[in-house]
Amino acid sequence: MDRRRVGAAVRGARGGFTLVETMVASGMLLFLVLAIYESVLFCNRVAYDVKSRLAAEAIAFDTVWELYNKQLGWLRLRAQVAMSGWEIVDPEDYDVWGAREAAVFWAVQPEGLPPTNWVFRANVMWPNATGGGTSMLPRDFVVERSKSERNLFRRR
Numbered sequence: 001m002d003r004r005r006v007g008a009a010v011r012g013a014r015g016g017f018t019l020v021e022t023m024v025a026s027g028m029l030l031f032l033v034l035a036i037y038e039s040v041l042f043c044n045r046v047a048y049d050v051k052s053r054l055a056a057e058a059i060a061f062d063t064v065w066e067l068y069n070k071q072l073g074w075l076r077l078r079a080q081v082a083m084s085g086w087e088i089v090d091p092e093d094y095d096v097w098g099a100r101e102a103a104v105f106w107a108v109q110p111e112g113l114p115p116t117n118w119v120f121r122a123n124v125m126w127p128n129a130t131g132g133g134t135s136m137l138p139r140d141f142v143v144e145r146s147k148s149e150r151n152l153f154r155r156r
Contacts, residue, residue, distance in 0.1 A: 048129040053137070055096040056124035059089060060141040063106050063122040068145050075118055075145075079108045089124070102126040105140075117146045 017025075084107035091099065107121040121140040128135055 060122040064141045067120040082109045100127040
């Protein structure tokens with residue numbers, strides 16, 4: 001084979017990409033970048049929801065447990081009738097939501113007259129990931145306590 005013919009064939013070949021190929025590749029790259037961006041946003045939202053739900057369950061559990069461990073004298077004096085309320089969650093104790101406020105609902109329901117046992121309920125309301133609206137646990141945490149002395153070592 002003659003070297004001159006090979007050199008002429010190489011010099012005559014075109015290099016690079018056409019405009020159509022470049023536009024198709026750019027479109028595919030844009031689609032891929034947008035898909036990755038949306039999946040990162042979705043995963044971030046799901047992680048926030050899971051983190052918020054776990055924190056809310058912990059707060060509800062702590063609230064019910066605190067009510068459950070009240071002295072029997074406290075229950076006899078204050079919980080003769082149903083009582084309930086909302087309290088703002090201290091961001092220093094649970095910093096999951098940052099500066100946005102979360103609230104915990106608690107309720108004490110006596111059963112019987114005079115009360116022989118009490119039912120404690122708790123639920124938590126926290127801000128959504130999108131910044132608008134709130135979420136709550138699907139069910140209240142519910143614990144029942146019978147009439148017995150507990151934690152006699154505590155002086156409350």
